Amino acid sequence: MPDEFELTPLWQKAFTPLADDQHADHRSRLRLSYFSLRKTVQHLADSIAIDLPMFTDHGLAHADALWGMASTIGGDVSLNPAEAFVLGGAFLLHDLGMALAAYPGGEADLERDPKFADLVAIEEQRLSSTDRSASSERVRTGAQQHAIAELLRRRHAAKAEELITQAFSLSNGDSVYLIEDHQLRLFFGRQIGQIAHSHWWPVADLKDKFAPPQGSCPAFPSDWVVDRLKLACLLRTADAAHIDHRRAPSLLHAFRKPSGLSRSHWYFQERLLRPVAQGDRLLYTSTGPFVADEAEAWWLAFETIQLINDELRQVDALLADMGRERLALRSVVGAGSPDRLSEVIPVDGWNPLDARLKVGNTVQVIANIGGRDLYGNRPDIALRELIANASDAVKARAAFEGASPRPVSITLELEGEDGSWWLEVADQGVGMTPEVMIDALTDFGHSHWRSDAMVEDFPGLAATGFEPVGKFGIGFFAVFLAADEIYVHSRGYNDAPRDTHVLVFQNGLAGRPLLRRANDLNEQLRDSGTKVRIRLRDDPRSVKGIFRRASKRLSHTQLLHSIVSRMCALSEVDILVQGPDDPRPRMVIEANDWIGLPTGELFRRLYQQGGENIVEREALERCEKLFIDRETRICGADGRVNGRAAIVTQMEMWTAGAFGTDKMGQLYVGGLQSSPFQNTLGAFRAQPLKADRLSAFPLGPVAAVADWANSQATRIKDLEGFSADRLWTLADYICGLGGKAEELPCVRVMEGGLNQTQLASWLKDRPMVHLISRSGFRHYPDATPWGFYTRDGESVALPDHGLLVDFFPYWFIPEDICPRPKDSRFEGVVADLDDDDPQAWWYQWASFGPVSLAVRTVAEVWGVDVVELVKGMRGHHATDEEDGRLEIPTVQGGTTKATAYTLVRDDYGRSE
Incomplete structure (x- = not known):
């Protein structure tokens, strides 16, 4: 009795023997070779469920089902036997990279991937923050398991392309291939692998890689040409659309016991019936209504159907634009509306109203949450956040290159021009590609440092222990506290000077930013990095300006040096400053120099602002003596100095004549000023307590803080x-x-x-x-x-x-x-x-x-x-x-x- 896939139209048209078939031998050779390939990969396909039990079926049953899905979606599209063999091979191979057995060295192969250590580090951080009671061993084990599963998912498509030509060793030392027929492997192997890989590519990539025609295999009829673009479109749409109960059998669910999001995927898929064509649309129905307790699974079904709809529409647009034969199905019933989908996949006892949190006035929300509502009326925070972003970029480059951050630095420049004040913060860090500039600087809440793009572009960076100051993707938006006109020049780490791009905000958040290539040599950056140049809304030497001081005792240059010295007192990178009166940039902070500074000099960096009157100077002198008498160091478990400080009482500070939070101990996150720490003098490296980094606590462990207090x-x-x-x-x-x-x-x-x-x-x-x-x-x-x-x-x-x-x-x-x-x-x-x-x-x-x-x-x-x-x-x-x-x-x-x-x-x- 034939398998179900042998009864599908695509299979039947390609492999069913014809009367007086002059190509019967060729047709039979391809059909038998397909069956041989299917049998060979069965054990590999079955092992996916063992390695990734939380996933729905990616084994042989899924590959077989794609024949029916492709037949439904393709409609009258037909395949010659060579195309059917290649497409069938791609069906079989496209998910095999999810099997650990596909990697000769098993887990060891994946652990050698530079991204493995990054994924472990990122997951360890996530697990530790969500469950503080978890033991380090439990966190480490969970993170490693997650990293293996994530790498299998990320690499499976690319691995599928390799598998068809990869030799596998038998116990006796002999080598075998998935396609035993050498000639078929030679002529069709690479095509099968590429098409299997392509289901993971963006749709736009199919045109460039598969549009050029190829000739037919000399061993077969000349008209048996393989249309790779057509096959790639059939594979990706069929794979996306296969979400019915065949991928999530109820009995298999009982054995695997998936949890969390995986459980919701299983649940909705086991409830869906085989989809059918309704005109030019794909129709999904269910075994029964979803009750209120099943609402999460229903919404996941809706979101998945939206993705399938997008896939069908993009493929249809590609084929139409190229003047190619279009597939029969081009969208999904109900994908555009939860209410419409509930007519075919019903609900019971609740209404499918999309009540997800939304942002109505996006510009206003960003202006509020990313500005005064988050940071208060603090235009100086704009300067701090620009320095923080630059510092992160410099430290990331140093960590990636395995060097100290000293060779690269941050330069700040303040200049008056035509009645306006311009502030420029430049770094020689990792820089940004145009795509990253858009993601990092226009997507509020998107943190680039822990994104997939960062793991791909800088493998091994997260594993170095690199810890960015910015974690929430909101810091850049603080710049709008101080400016409306902003120019961001950036050159990616591996890019040439001519690849420098400029992101321009001409009217703050109210206007649409413009991304363009650098116009000339003056705009191009000679090294990777980023330069942010902003026109300040107010004179920096005013209560509304970034210095927050209207005193004329000090010049703009003196105030710039003073505020940067205090704000960046514990900086982990070199910082150079050039004010209007400076002929050239001057080194204000050397990376981590605070650790070795004489006690009095450290005190003056932290508290001396310049322009103090005689009473204020005397108060500072008394406080400096207190600090010199009592200062001791706080050290972490690794021996790193986390602070230099002294405990003082409020009465002592009052007696000294020192008042206000600026005369308290100061907490620094990532080397930059965060908040005061009462009853102390000095400086502490700290961990932030909130996203604005305006409140913090000395860096742990807590035992180290306690030891310092005892000292x-x-x-x-x-x-x-x-x-x-x-x-x-x-x-x-x-x-x-x-x-x-x-x-x-x-x-x-x-x-x-x-x-x-x-x-x-x-x-x-x-x-x-x-x-x-x-x-x-x-x-x-x-x-x-x-x-x-x-x-x-x-x-x-x-x-x-x-x-x-x-x-x-x-x-x-x-x-x-x-x-x-x-x-x-x-x-x-x-x-x-x-x-x-x-x-x-x-x-x-x-x-x-x-x-x-x-x-x-x-x-x-x-x-x-x-x-x-x-x-x-x-x-x-x-x-x-x-x-x-x-x-x-x-x-x-x-x-x-x-x-x-x-x-x-x-x-x-x-x-x-």
Whole structure:
């Protein structure tokens, strides 16, 4: 009994024996050779399901089904036997590159592909960000499996072209080929391979590669000419259109258990019936309606049908434009409207209204989200983002070439011309081709650095560890905060100077950008890279300008050098600056030079703006001394310096006369300024917390930040002039960064602050302890007597057994980076407890920081388990009905009240 594909019109017209057929032997030779090829590739085709179980069928059943699909789509199109043999071979081969067995070295062959390491690195980053709890081994394994599957998908079409002429080795050492007939392999092998490969090409490529006619094989009749263009069109349309239940059998679904998007593909395809022709359109129907729970699968079917419709229309346009015989089917019923498709693939219990998120006024959304709504009224961000893009390009080139980024640099130039101010930022980085310029600079939200094009153009780059500053595809649009007229010159990495292109924005976001080739030698770039030249909307030396300063104490050139020095203080590439008064570009920052700068020089780079008056200079001098006395380095696990900084208190900054966020520690993402970091002086390499990179946190691991905080505790505790109150404040801050601060005070008593060792001694003979919250008192650290007062100004006199503690310690690390520490032993009980209950308080707030150190010290001295100690605490709180807070005497003889917890030693069966 013949197979189903043998009954299709295309097969029948080509291979059915004719009466008095003078070419019967030739026809039979091709038919038998096809059957032999089909049998030979069966095991290879069957292995695809093993290597890629999440995919729908790409095996022999799919190849056989393409005969019927091509017959339906082609209509009256006929094939001579040679064409049928070539098309059938392409049917069989086009997906075989998805089989791991197609690669002689198996996975090792794919792992040698330069793109493999890139795909692993990109997927590792994605998996780590979506599941922070995943182990590194699990992430690595998942990323490698993804990379293998992705490479099989990417390379399968090109591999199909190689397979037909590839020799396979048998166990005895003999070599075999997929087509055993040497003459057929010689004359038709390359055509089969090219057509199999072509289903992955853009439709436009078919004209150039397949339009020129070729002669017939000398072994066969002269009119058996192979029309490669016709066959390529039949293969790609049939392959695209084959989405019915034959590709996703229900029983096979039960065995493979696909998940996620793959599951939706399986589900909708197993529900679709074999498509039929309706006039010049292809009609899909289903076994029944899709209910609400199946809506995602229905929408995926709709999107897939739209792609099939596009494929049919593009092929039809190509054939019509070339004056060639057109295929019978040219579109798909319902592809243009969800409502129309629901008439043939029905839904039940819901309406197929396309409720996907849309952008109505695209220009306005980009102007808002990519401008002031994202960055605020910050025209200086335009300068930062231009430098960030240039820095990424330079670092990408250095990483790709395997060199330090020092040989290439960024140059900034500011010049006045005919009453306007022009800013130019140029780099010698990887540059952009015209296609990349369009994708990267006009597609809002498109991040080129992690795109398929980047993996293809620069294989191995992602695997080097290259980490771009720009990740969201929105940074360039910040330029419109400062300018409307913009010229982007770029030359791709492998292009010649004459290939330099210019993207012009003449009217900001309101106009349509123009892409053109560089007009002359003056516009052409001599090296790969990008140059962005913008006409500033406002004088840079104004409150609306990129300097955000209207002071005339400094010239434009001085201000340019000053802002670039601070903004790029931790730059990882060389930065040269040329202001209006500079005869030539001057080196302002050398790549990573901040690591070796003398402490005072680093401080001045970070904080000295120029033009300060005498009071401001004196304040800077006092802060500089603080920084020099305390600065220590933060190092990552790899030993790389991630920061140079010192912890200071707000009171110290106020005493020094330094106010404002510009006198705080500064966080730098990718070497460029991000946000201030309170209670510090200095600079930190940082990871961004938001897309605008205007908030960040020091680069991890968190343990390194904690180690630095501990080093600050050691550095500060022996410095002169530190009162117990200031040390106590520092302890709270250090613990909020994950440090221990065991040598600093964790509590206050009347006599002063006590660290852990001193507290243990103080507790030795105490029958009870009152933990008293400091939040109800006013604090004057340098006052005499010691600085805690009631709201009426009376000095607090702590009871003999009283310990003043901070009930609610700070946690400065963002929760998504490292959650606030909690005692998991209380996790199961606190949900049913009031917030005032000591167990809830301990779990939510107090199981870290100085207060935790105090409670654990009490437990240790009394020989009590912490859990037992916390459960036995007696609370003193104000409720709706009464004020049950602990009464505290004052020095003046009065009393005040404070929230407190009392611990009585006898309650735990431990007498003195």
